Amino acid sequence: MPAVKNKQILLASRPVGEPSPANFKSAESELREPGEGEILLKTLWLSLDPYMRGRMSAAKSYAKPVEPGEMMVGGTVSEVAASKHKDYKPGDVVLSYDGWQQYALSKGMGLRKLDPKQAPVQTALGVLGMPGMTAYTGLLAIGQPKAKETVVVAAAAGPVGSVVGQIAKIKGARAVGIAGGKDKCDYIVKELGFDAAIDHRAPDMAAKLKEACPNGIDVYFENVGGAVWDAVFSLLNDFARIPVCGIVAHYNDTTLPSGPDRTPMLMGAILRKRLTMRGFIVWDFAAQEKDFQRDVGQWLREGKIKYREDVVEGLEKAPEAFIGMLKGKNFGKLLVRVAS
Amino acid sequence: MPAVKNKQILLASRPVGEPSPANFKSAESELREPGEGEILLKTLWLSLDPYMRGRMSAAKSYAKPVEPGEMMVGGTVSEVAASKHKDYKPGDVVLSYDGWQQYALSKGMGLRKLDPKQAPVQTALGVLGMPGMTAYTGLLAIGQPKAKETVVVAAAAGPVGSVVGQIAKIKGARAVGIAGGKDKCDYIVKELGFDAAIDHRAPDMAAKLKEACPNGIDVYFENVGGAVWDAVFSLLNDFARIPVCGIVAHYNDTTLPSGPDRTPMLMGAILRKRLTMRGFIVWDFAAQEKDFQRDVGQWLREGKIKYREDVVEGLEKAPEAFIGMLKGKNFGKLLVRVAS
Numbered sequence: 001m002p003a004v005k006n007k008q009i010l011l012a013s014r015p016v017g018e019p020s021p022a023n024f025k026s027a028e029s030e031l032r033e034p035g036e037g038e039i040l041l042k043t044l045w046l047s048l049d050p051y052m053r054g055r056m057s058a059a060k061s062y063a064k065p066v067e068p069g070e071m072m073v074g075g076t077v078s079e080v081a082a083s084k085h086k087d088y089k090p091g092d093v094v095l096s097y098d099g100w101q102q103y104a105l106s107k108g109m110g111l112r113k114l115d116p117k118q119a120p121v122q123t124a125l126g127v128l129g130m131p132g133m134t135a136y137t138g139l140l141a142i143g144q145p146k147a148k149e150t151v152v153v154a155a156a157a158g159p160v161g162s163v164v165g166q167i168a169k170i171k172g173a174r175a176v177g178i179a180g181g182k183d184k185c186d187y188i189v190k191e192l193g194f195d196a197a198i199d200h201r202a203p204d205m206a207a208k209l210k211e212a213c214p215n216g217i218d219v220y221f222e223n224v225g226g227a228v229w230d231a232v233f234s235l236l237n238d239f240a241r242i243p244v245c246g247i248v249a250h251y252n253d254t255t256l257p258s259g260p261d262r263t264p265m266l267m268g269a270i271l272r273k274r275l276t277m278r279g280f281i282v283w284d285f286a287a288q289e290k291d292f293q294r295d296v297g298q299w300l301r302e303g304k305i306k307y308r309e310d311v312v313e314g315l316e317k318a319p320e321a322f323i324g325m326l327k328g329k330n331f332g333k334l335l336v337r338v339a340s
Numbered sequence: 341m342p343a344v345k346n347k348q349i350l351l352a353s354r355p356v357g358e359p360s361p362a363n364f365k366s367a368e369s370e371l372r373e374p375g376e377g378e379i380l381l382k383t384l385w386l387s388l389d390p391y392m393r394g395r396m397s398a399a400k401s402y403a404k405p406v407e408p409g410e411m412m413v414g415g416t417v418s419e420v421a422a423s424k425h426k427d428y429k430p431g432d433v434v435l436s437y438d439g440w441q442q443y444a445l446s447k448g449m450g451l452r453k454l455d456p457k458q459a460p461v462q463t464a465l466g467v468l469g470m471p472g473m474t475a476y477t478g479l480l481a482i483g484q485p486k487a488k489e490t491v492v493v494a495a496a497a498g499p500v501g502s503v504v505g506q507i508a509k510i511k512g513a514r515a516v517g518i519a520g521g522k523d524k525c526d527y528i529v530k531e532l533g534f535d536a537a538i539d540h541r542a543p544d545m546a547a548k549l550k551e552a553c554p555n556g557i558d559v560y561f562e563n564v565g566g567a568v569w570d571a572v573f574s575l576l577n578d579f580a581r582i583p584v585c586g587i588v589a590h591y592n593d594t595t596l597p598s599g600p601d602r603t604p605m606l607m608g609a610i611l612r613k614r615l616t617m618r619g620f621i622v623w624d625f626a627a628q629e630k631d632f633q634r635d636v637g638q639w640l641r642e643g644k645i646k647y648r649e650d651v652v653e654g655l656e657k658a659p660e661a662f663i664g665m666l667k668g669k670n671f672g673k674l675l676v677r678v679a680s
Binding site: 060061062222225226229238244245246247250253255256257258259260261262263264265266267268269270271272273274275276277278279280281284 | 400401402562565566569578584585586587590593595596597598599600601602603604605606607608609610611612613614615616617618619620621624
């Protein structure tokens with residue numbers, strides 16, 4: 001097999017505030033053919049996820065940032081296009097972390113083979129992948145919802161929030177979702193079985209949330225921050241648990257909000273209400289991956305968990321789709337179909 | 341036995357900001373003699389604790405506030421002065437919650453008999469009582485210090501902080517204490533065995549704390565808030581645990597500090613560093629009282645835990661001593677000797 005042309009999308013410059021298309025650039029290069037023990041992977045699906053906004057920044061975090069000029073990172077589902085590795089043959093489909101590009105060379109490290117008969121392969125990037133496991137581990141290990149308790153989650157039509165709410169229901173809790181717009185709100189109640197949906201664009205969002213949580217909030221799965229957090233804050237019950245998974249409303253912030261400084265108010269509430277707030281990333285719970293695959297796999301087969309995908313076609317659409325996602329424009333797990 | 345004259349100290353008015361002597365008033369009344377099944381208790385020791393500042397406020401909290409005109413509440417060690425209760429005889433000493441007064445009538449509910457041979461009876465208000473158990477449960481159940489980790493606590497010469505640091509040492513951790521002034525700093529290092537002490541009045545407190553925590557901070561036992569929290573914040577390690585026990589620096593606040601609003605900064609750190617913050621009051625861990633009595637009792641006998649008392653004489657001194665405590669004027673567990 002001859003060398004292949006490989007298109008990549010690189011970080012052109014670090015965004016200040018909201019990312020723009022100018023922060024990305026395309027690059028094309030030739031990829032040599034795989035050597036002994038190597039595999040050539042063709043990207044089928046690229047996952048776009050909010051955490052990538054963090055990687056575009058220089059700020060210290062749990063993972064090292066992408067440097068300007070480097071390729072954007074990301075989870076992928078790929079097909080083996082050529083193999084000189086004993087464990088892989090052309091046509092095998094794998095979960096990989098190849099980033100925003102059409103092809104990649106691999107030595108097989110960190111790959112997981114996917115069985116298309118078990119589930120559509122791209123679910124390994126969504127409900128059966130990192131977002132689903134984020135929901136599962138954060139909600140169950142930190143949130144620990146009990147029957148009759150109230151669980152609130154924002155971005156509730158998204159790949160994490162939708163699973164949070166559905167697992168809350170499975171555990172017998174009341175699930176209240178916050179989402180942007182009527183379509184998403186209808187979807188989470190009518191399709192996913194949430195007990196109530198609040199449109200975060202509604203001017204009386206806080207009042208609506210209070211109405212939807214007559215017994216207060218016992219678990220708030222935090223993935224947005226901002227105005228939603230403010231609305232949730234006063235409704236938190238004693239002993240409420242708050243898994244902190246993301247604060248997407250703040251990812252584009254360049255300065256802190258103007259005052260007063262409400263940190264003492266938060267500390268006071270943590271104390272008086274005996275709140276538990278705990279930040280996590282999914283890999284902190286890597287040991288629970290088998291439990292996750294078993295449980296969520298079963299709930300999917302039983303129809304207790306549903307999911308939705310938002311697919312854009314072609315790698316070149318990734319920057320625009322990613323920028324839109326940070327504004328809540330996607331409806332379901334955002335995927336780029338890079339090839340088929 | 342005839343009726344006794346009983347002096348009480350009442351909440352005269354709710355403080356705005358720092359309490360002043362004018363917020364308290366004395367009252368004298370006659371107490372009838374105990375009826376069948378009742379005990380007359382003579383207060384020997386009254387405990388003064390920071391949580392009482394909360395009770396003086398109308399704000400909703402885990403306990404109902406004291407109303408103006410009502411007696412100030414508080415833990416006491418009392419002697420049975422007269423008894424028509426089969427389980428108590430004159431001379432028995434009990435732990436009770438009789439408040440700021442010289443005498444009380446009791447039906448025996450909630451009393452615990454104390455054995456003066458086991459430990460000085462007033463330790464039931466300090467190292468072997470609520471403050472000691474606050475330290476024990478908050479540090480061990482939430483902070484979970486491991487050997488070699490760094491534990492930081494403020495008000496480190498006080499009845500809670502001193503026990504936090506000493507238990508941290510027993511568990512093999514590095515204990516760094518923050519206290520007000522050279523005497524207290526010397527005491528916690530030389531007497532209690534802390535690894536380092538920082539004077540919170542020093543202008544370069546944050547730099548000194550950083551120096552004393554070369555490997556960052558794994559457990560911060562929060563009982564003050566304010567400038568200490570600010571200094572601790574940037575030194576917190578990934579996966580740090582923060583039992584939130586009090587924010588005494590803010591108890592007299594009438595407004596929030598001026599901006600910017602640093603709440604998103606805190607949320608961001610909780611997320612990136614995967615912090616656990618959890619508020620608690622000691623009675624949330626009531627089930628651990630036996631473990632506490634066993635362990636701390638043994639550590640006391642072995643000399644692994646030391647304690648210090650700051651005694652003021654006479655009930656009428658309670659308001660002034662209490663006001664001073666909120667400013668850090670006490671040195672050791674603050675007790676009022678009401679009678680002997």
